[in-house]
Amino acid sequence: MTFKQICAGLLAAGLLSSMADAAVRPQLTRAVAYAEDKETTVGVINDSDSTYMLQSWLEDLQGRDSGIPLVLTPPVMKMEGKSEGKLRLMVMRGEIPQDRESVYWLSLQEIPPKAKDTANRLVVAVRSRIKVFVRPAGLTSEGARASAGALRWSLQREGSQTWLVATNPTPYYISFGRLTAGCGSCKKVTPDNKNTMVPPQGSQRYSLPSQAGTGAMKVTWSAMNDWGGAGEEHSQEVRP
Structure with missing residues (x-):
């Protein structure tokens, strides 16, 4: 079972909280990536005092993660307490629709620090996600x-x-x-x-x-x- 499948199971069980409850969250509720730009940055913030790992991935609106015309880096990053970080998106220009926007999900999965005393303690995994709108040449804000x-x-x-x-x-x-x-x-x-x-x-x-x-x-x-x-x-x- 993959990490994302585990997260999906936790979400169905109600163990994944909303973005408002996340320690690590995106700075904005959406992102816009232009094919003409070298890259697009997505800011993320760790509001907690603890160090978290952050896993990120892209999916289409149907939840498929293959054939996405975007490159996301880094897929995993470490975030110290009260810190900010950046994810980078690069558009594969030749693989997107050239006459309209396309849209994808960017999912952010925080991985909490391991508790010193794990007995009788529930560790809650929190996932956030935002839409990424991809615009070919000629489409503007x-x-x-x-x-x-x-x-x-x-x-x-x-x-x-x-x-x-x-x-x-x-x-x-x-x-x-x-x-x-x-x-x-x-x-x-x-x-x-x-x-x-x-x-x-x-x-x-x-x-x-x-x-x-x-x-x-x-x-x-x-x-x-x-x-x-x-x-x-x-x-x-x-x-x-």
């Missing part, structure tokens, strides 16, 4: 920031279920900071799957709860920027 305003919305109904459908004509992934919908007399609601990204040059639908109503409604949204903050707010009226 400014273009990504403007992409949210290019979204177009429509409604779909299947029986009693109503869906908001986002169509993205841009080459960028769009992640929502805010997404609500509501009619004039209805309470604004947030789709159940708001955290699902809209893929570049594609579409994504979002499930609305029943209290959203059945008539025309106003969709309000903002997208997350390259640093994980909320961008400009947009709105659009949609009708059945």
Whole structure:
């Protein structure tokens, strides 16, 4: 059994805590790697007083770790207490889509120091992960920031279920900071799957709860920027 398989088992058992509980964590909630850059650095911080080992690896959105067009170094590093470190990403330019962004998971697994007295003590393994957005030549931060305003919305109904459908004509992934919908007399609601990204040059639908109503409604949204903050707010009226 591999180390990552062990971590996955711990996660399923509830023994892996969230990023907020990690001693070692990434400085930002996402990273952007440009194919034209020699390398992209990802800062990591050890907030504890103890020395930790840090293992890092890359996966695609389906959890596969093979065929990733990025080189990550170092895969294992030692971090002293109250210290900062850097991971480096290098894009394999010829192996990424040239007309759109691609995205991968960067996982960070801290390995805690061995306790002097291990009797009756649970050592908790903590894993964090962030998205890495990879941009080919010609895609820019400014273009990504403007992409949210290019979204177009429509409604779909299947029986009693109503869906908001986002169509993205841009080459960028769009992640929502805010997404609500509501009619004039209805309470604004947030789709159940708001955290699902809209893929570049594609579409994504979002499930609305029943209290959203059945008539025309106003969709309000903002997208997350390259640093994980909320961008400009947009709105659009949609009708059945």
